[in-house]
Amino acid sequence: MTQPLLKIRGLKIEGRSDETWTPIINGIDLDLNRGDVLGLIGESGAGKSTLGLAAMGFTRDGCRISAGSVEFDGIELVNASAAVKRALLGKRIAYVAQSAAASFNPAHRLIDQHTEGPVQHGVMSRAESEADGIELYRKLRLPNADDIGFRYPHQVSGGQLQRAMTAMAMSCRPDLIIFDEPTTALDVTTQIEVLAAIRDIVQQFDTAAVYITHDLAVVAQMADRIKVLLQGDEVEEADTRTMLSAPTEEYTKSLWAVRRFQRPAKPAIPADATPVVSVRGITAAYAATTVLHDISFDMYAGRTVAVVGESGSGKSTVARCITGLLPPKSGAIEFMGTALPADYRKRSKDQLRQIQMIYQMADTALNPRKTIGQIIGRPVEFYLGLKGAKRRARVEDLLNLIELEPKIYFDRLPSELSGGQKQRIGIARALAAEPQFIICDEVTSALDQLVAEGILKLLARLQDELGLTYMVITHDLATVRAIADEMVVMKDGRVVEQGGKEQMFAPPHHPYTDLLLSSVPEMDPDWLTCLLEERGVDNIGDAAVGKM
Amino acid sequence: MVSVTRIVLQRLVLGLLTLFVVSIVIFIAVNMLPGDFAQAILGQGATPEAVEAIRRDLGLDQPPVIRYFQWLGRALQGDLGSSFAQANFANFTGTESGATTVAAQIAPRFANTMFLAGVTAAIAVPVSLVLGILAALYRNSAFDRVANIFTLSSISSPEFFLAYVLILFLAVLNPLLPSLSNIYSDMTLGQRVERTLLPALTLTLVVTAHMMRMTRAAIINLLASPYIEMARLKGLSPLRVIVHHALPNALAPIINVIALNLAYLITGVVVVEVVFVYPGIGQLFVDAVKIRDIPMVQACCLIFAAAYILLNFSADILSILSNPRLRHPK
Numbered sequence: 001m002t003q004p005l006l007k008i009r010g011l012k013i014e015g016r017s018d019e020t021w022t023p024i025i026n027g028i029d030l031d032l033n034r035g036d037v038l039g040l041i042g043e044s045g046a047g048k049s050t051l052g053l054a055a056m057g058f059t060r061d062g063c064r065i066s067a068g069s070v071e072f073d074g075i076e077l078v079n080a081s082a083a084v085k086r087a088l089l090g091k092r093i094a095y096v097a098q099s100a101a102a103s104f105n106p107a108h109r110l111i112d113q114h115t116e117g118p119v120q121h122g123v124m125s126r127a128e129s130e131a132d133g134i135e136l137y138r139k140l141r142l143p144n145a146d147d148i149g150f151r152y153p154h155q156v157s158g159g160q161l162q163r164a165m166t167a168m169a170m171s172c173r174p175d176l177i178i179f180d181e182p183t184t185a186l187d188v189t190t191q192i193e194v195l196a197a198i199r200d201i202v203q204q205f206d207t208a209a210v211y212i213t214h215d216l217a218v219v220a221q222m223a224d225r226i227k228v229l230l231q232g233d234e235v236e237e238a239d240t241r242t243m244l245s246a247p248t249e250e251y252t253k254s255l256w257a258v259r260r261f262q263r264p265a266k267p268a269i270p271a272d273a274t275p276v277v278s279v280r281g282i283t284a285a286y287a288a289t290t291v292l293h294d295i296s297f298d299m300y301a302g303r304t305v306a307v308v309g310e311s312g313s314g315k316s317t318v319a320r321c322i323t324g325l326l327p328p329k330s331g332a333i334e335f336m337g338t339a340l341p342a343d344y345r346k347r348s349k350d351q352l353r354q355i356q357m358i359y360q361m362a363d364t365a366l367n368p369r370k371t372i373g374q375i376i377g378r379p380v381e382f383y384l385g386l387k388g389a390k391r392r393a394r395v396e397d398l399l400n401l402i403e404l405e406p407k408i409y410f411d412r413l414p415s416e417l418s419g420g421q422k423q424r425i426g427i428a429r430a431l432a433a434e435p436q437f438i439i440c441d442e443v444t445s446a447l448d449q450l451v452a453e454g455i456l457k458l459l460a461r462l463q464d465e466l467g468l469t470y471m472v473i474t475h476d477l478a479t480v481r482a483i484a485d486e487m488v489v490m491k492d493g494r495v496v497e498q499g500g501k502e503q504m505f506a507p508p509h510h511p512y513t514d515l516l517l518s519s520v521p522e523m524d525p526d527w528l529t530c531l532l533e534e535r536g537v538d539n540i541g542d543a544a545v546g547k548m
Numbered sequence: 549m550v551s552v553t554r555i556v557l558q559r560l561v562l563g564l565l566t567l568f569v570v571s572i573v574i575f576i577a578v579n580m581l582p583g584d585f586a587q588a589i590l591g592q593g594a595t596p597e598a599v600e601a602i603r604r605d606l607g608l609d610q611p612p613v614i615r616y617f618q619w620l621g622r623a624l625q626g627d628l629g630s631s632f633a634q635a636n637f638a639n640f641t642g643t644e645s646g647a648t649t650v651a652a653q654i655a656p657r658f659a660n661t662m663f664l665a666g667v668t669a670a671i672a673v674p675v676s677l678v679l680g681i682l683a684a685l686y687r688n689s690a691f692d693r694v695a696n697i698f699t700l701s702s703i704s705s706p707e708f709f710l711a712y713v714l715i716l717f718l719a720v721l722n723p724l725l726p727s728l729s730n731i732y733s734d735m736t737l738g739q740r741v742e743r744t745l746l747p748a749l750t751l752t753l754v755v756t757a758h759m760m761r762m763t764r765a766a767i768i769n770l771l772a773s774p775y776i777e778m779a780r781l782k783g784l785s786p787l788r789v790i791v792h793h794a795l796p797n798a799l800a801p802i803i804n805v806i807a808l809n810l811a812y813l814i815t816g817v818v819v820v821e822v823v824f825v826y827p828g829i830g831q832l833f834v835d836a837v838k839i840r841d842i843p844m845v846q847a848c849c850l851i852f853a854a855a856y857i858l859l860n861f862s863a864d865i866l867s868i869l870s871n872p873r874l875r876h877p878k
Contacts, residue, residue: 056781061772089783102774107796107872116792117782152872 003074005175005208006032006055011068013050013059013232024050024063025232034175035206039223039240041213041255043448044419046229048212052178055210056093057085073175090117094169096198098181100161104153111149114168123172136167139204140197159190163197170201177202179211183218187310187475188519195221195521196532214448216255217521220244221528228252240525254450256523261453261482263460265502269300274337276301276469277355277437282321282331291317292328292493299437299486302463304470306484306501308477308516314493315473319439322471323355335437353383356430360442362422366414372399372425373410379432398428402458420451427458431466441473456482477520481505489513552874556865563861567854571623574849575616578842584608585632585840606632608842619846627651628850629843631836650847654829658851660731661828664751665813667744672752673759673806680763680802685790687768699757711750711823718746729824747824751817755809762805766798773797800867807863814859815852 008030014021025047032038040048053059057070057077070077072093077085089095094117097103105113115129124132130149137145140163153161162182169177182198183191199222202209211222219226219240226243228235228251236249247253275298284292292314299305307315320326322333324344332339335354341347359365366375376395380386386394396406402424414422423443430438440459444452460483462468472484480487480501488498489512497510509517518531586602587594603609607618622629628650679699683692702710719727729743767790770776779793818830829848836844868874 053781058781060777086783086785089781091783095778095781097774097778099774103778105775105779105793105797107793116784120782120784120788152876154873155876 002033004031005034005073006030006210007069007071008051008055009069009071011051011054011070012066013047013054014064014066015050016062016064021064021066023066023232025054027068028229028232028234030055030227032176032208032210034208036225037202037209037211037223039211039213039219039226040229041216041219041226042229042235043214043450045231047232048214048229049180051229052180052210052212053095055176055178056089056095058089087121090174091121091123091172092174093176093178094172094174096162096165096169096177096179096182099185100165100182101153101158101185103165104161106153109150109152110156110164110168114149114164114171117168117171121172129171133167133171136170136201137164139201140164140167141193142167157190159186159194162186162194166194166198166201170205170207173205174207176208176210179209179222181213184213184215188477188521189310189515191218191521192519192528192531195528198222199528215521216244217523217527220523220525221521228255244523244525261456263483266303266485269303273300275299275334276336277322277471278334278337279318279322280332280334282318282328282333284317284321284326284328286326290329290493292321294331295490295493295495296331297486297488297495297498299469299471301436301469302467303485304463304472304483305486305488306472306474306480307488307490308474308480309490310475310516312492313490315475315490316441317493318490319357319441319471319473322439323357349383353433354435355437355439356433356435357439357441358423358426358430358443361446362419362426363414363446365426366422366429368414371411371413372417375414375425376428376432379429383433394432398432401431401462402428404428418451419447420454423447423455424458427455427462431462435468437469437471439471439473442475443472444479445474445476452479453482459483477517489516551877552868555868555874559861559864563857566857567850570853570857571620571850572616574846574853575612575619578845578849579612581837581840585842588838588840589632619843623847623850628654628847631844632839632841650843653844654832654847654851656733657827657829657832660826661814661817661830663731663740664744664747664817664826664828665810667741667748668751668755668813669810671748672755672809675752676756676759677763677802679756680760681767681790681795683760683764684767684771684794685786687764692764695760699760702753703757707750707754707817707819708823710753711747711820714746714750714753715823718749727824729826731827744826747817747820747826750820750823751813755812758809759802759805763798763802766801767794770794770797796870799870803866803870804860804863807859811856811859814855 008028011025011028011030012023013025015024016022028051030038030051040051042048050059050063054065054070055072057072057080059065065078068078072088075084075088077088104110111130111133114133115124115126118124118129118132119126123129133149134145137148142148142160142163148156148160148164156164166177166182179198183194186194195218201207209222211219213219213222223240225237225239227237228243228249230251235251236243236247238247243252244256247256277299279295279297282292282295283290295314295318297305307318309315317326321328324333324340324342324347327342333342334340335351340351344352370378373392373395376398377391380391380394380398384394392410395410399406399409404421404424409417409421414425417425426443443459444455447455456479459470463470470483472479474480484501486499487501487504489496489504489510491512496512497504504513505517507514521527524530584603585606586599586608589602590598600609607615610618619629630648631650631653679695683695686692715727718725725746726743727746729747731740731743735743771794776789776793779789784793814829816830817828818834820826821828821830829851833845833848835841836848
């Protein structure tokens with residue numbers, strides 16, 4: 001039996017909060033052999049990233065390794081001197097970060113950042129490394145491999161940056177790469193390209209990897225073994241197929257089950273029904289750039305319409321037109337059959353009240369200096385004119401409605417709540433106006449799967465109880481499957497296809513809808529391989545350029 | 549995306565507009581000074597007739613609006629007017645030398661001021677950048693604390709006090725440098741630099757703190773960025789992480805603080821000039837205010853304003869150019 005490449009024993013990591021050290025990782029063991037890929041999975045706060053960085057002997061500011069050992073190829077990294085670690089980092093252990101856009105230095109060209117590692121570590125000369133970088137770009141199927149490296153990060157798209165970062169990690173031909181959620185920030189269609197590229201290159205160079213993600217379906221494609229983490233403890237570890245088919249722990253099973261939440265189908269829309277909100281031939285532009293072209297769809301009482309598309313497809317712009325934040329150039333928004341003024345400033349208070357919004361980032365959408373009672377109380381007073389004890393009673397009702405105990409939460413500040421609780425407050429604030437129509441803009445995309453499921457169930461329950469109409473903006477088709485009744489697919493500011501959910505999910509599809517649907521990772525470990533075969537390598541996005 | 553040239557032109561127009569507004573403010577402010585030149589110069593013998601005669605001679609009996617536009621029109625043609633005091637002096641002695649115009653008076657003094665500012669900047673800017681980078685590199689260490697305490701106490705002390713401390717140590721106890729800095733036009737460059745060194749060192753102590761602390765803060769502000777973490781995880785040395793990865797992204801605020809301090813060196817150093825008897829524009833300005841030499845005061849104010857606007861304009865342009873998003877549009 002050969003020595004594992006990475007051997008972690010009894011690792012404990014603590015984080016500093018208010019003068020005390022609280023545990024983040026409570027004693028984890030990990031073995032990784034050369035050429036193997038280990039998937040680390042868990043919700044946010046499970047300690048995945050902390051563990052991944054610790055495998056490099058690195059802790060973020062405010063964290064410390066309090067016990068245990070991290071051995072890389074026989075070299076102990078805990079308490080190793082900075083010089084020992086620097087000699088390994090980048091050269092033998094490399095890192096691929098979640099957001100390539102933020103992790104590339106905006107001041108330098110890609111190739112300069114690519115060659116920096118090899119040159120500084122004395123592995124290659126600048127010219128050799130540059131040629132090698134271009135070769136790697138080609139292997140990762142980046143378009144214009146010959147000159148993409150000579151651009152600055154802001155001139156390159158997110159998916160391409162993520163591949164360029166993988167190339168950068170490969171620049172010194174390391175023995176181990178830590179991938180920290182490398183595709184989380186990408187659209188599904190882009191995600192596939194990056195996943196395929198990463199998997200290929202890791203296999204080609206026989207590099208060992210730790211692949212960190214919260215997405216089970218993604219890890220199923222990438223890893224040989226999977227380790228599940230929960231709040232700094234290991235739940236279980238097994239090889240990928242066993243883990244998917246026969247998880248032993250309750251927690252793992254609950255993670256697996258999340259994706260199965262689905263609402264029963266609703267009866268068909270009566271033929272004579274008036275839509276609550278009707279988008280009629282909207283064309284809108286930012287300055288000179290037209291971003292929406294003749295968008296039309298209807299939303300009926302008590303139903304949910306999901307607007308789906310990649311980033312930049314114009315989903316959120318539709319919401320801005322409906323709320324009146326961006327008056328369209330032509331077309332109209334109708335509410336219960338009457339056209340609304342295009343500009344929100346010209347709408348009556350009652351018209352404003354009927355259309356409310358819930359935002360993606362609950363963190364930034366709530367005023368950090370106001371208590372929950374004030375945040376929800378403000379629209380109660382503004383729209384309904386309730387004051388004093390009546391206002392308080394209404395806020396407490398709303399808190400009960402979103403399943404948060406008023407006694408505990410009324411006087412708290414947003415910073416004292418978890419992400420899921422903050423999103424619930426966002427929902428309560430929208431409900432406070434007693435609207436008929438609510439726009440949910442990516443409301444679950446910043447949340448963990450279990451928490452997101454809770455939010456979706458809450459939205460579904462509120463719709464049944466209050467007869468609300470939702471427009472759900474999302475890029476996540478699992479969300480659509482869970483709560484939508486109708487679906488509108490958008491691309492480049494146009495509606496590509498629309499219809500009832502059942503009909504949309506069943507073939508035949510519009511080619512773009514098909515691309516979108518088939519790009520959603522499935523739990524089957526052979527899914528990516530099959531899909532790539534089906535599509536043929538040349539078909540993967542912009543892969544046509546460069547040879548394999 | 550707005551192109552760089554367009555931004556530069558916008559800033560340039562804005563700068564000129566600011567200068568115009570400032571010229572109005574200067575004119576109004578100077579005219580609101582109590583007393584006038586005629587009274588100041590005649591002193592005890594200020595009979596109403598004599599005052600009236602001098603006022604008519606100098607055009608002070610005209611309405612302010614007309615005087616403003618006359619002044620502005622001439623200034624635009626490069627003629628800043630004649631110094632009241634020198635014109636008067638010429639009248640008394642009957643000599644008509646070329647030195648009576650404001651421009652001729654200011655030019656050598658302004659050159660001296662620029663020389664002092666230049667020597668100071670040549671010392672202070674590199675010193676503060678290096679100190680700031682080192683303080684960021686060894687943040688919260690003894691070096692960082694000592695550098696902070698030293699620069700903060702020097703900026704908190706009055707300039708004349710710093711000047712006398714330096715004179716005590718560098719001119720009296722160890723006679724290395726001359727304590728008087730009265731430079732003349734026929735000195736060699738070496739002599740001028742030697743004479744200027746002590747006031748320049750004093751001013752360095754005054755301006756270093758700002759620039760150093762901004763360099764340190766701007767760099768430390770970026771150290772939590774993902775790309776800095778990435779640089780560390782590539783196994784780069786701490787110095788390279790800071791100089792190569794943090795500094796290029798921290799340039800904008802640093803450039804702005806440097807510009808503000810350079811402007812201060814041109815406009816605000818009268819105390820140091822007095823202590824070292826340095827013939828700069830600051831002394832000239834204070835003297836002109838004392839005797840209500842209106843054209844001189846206005847010209848000095850205008851130069852100060854122009855220096856501020858020009859330096860801020862350059863800082864703006866440089867910080868825009870330090871942003872690769874603007875230098876290399878998509």
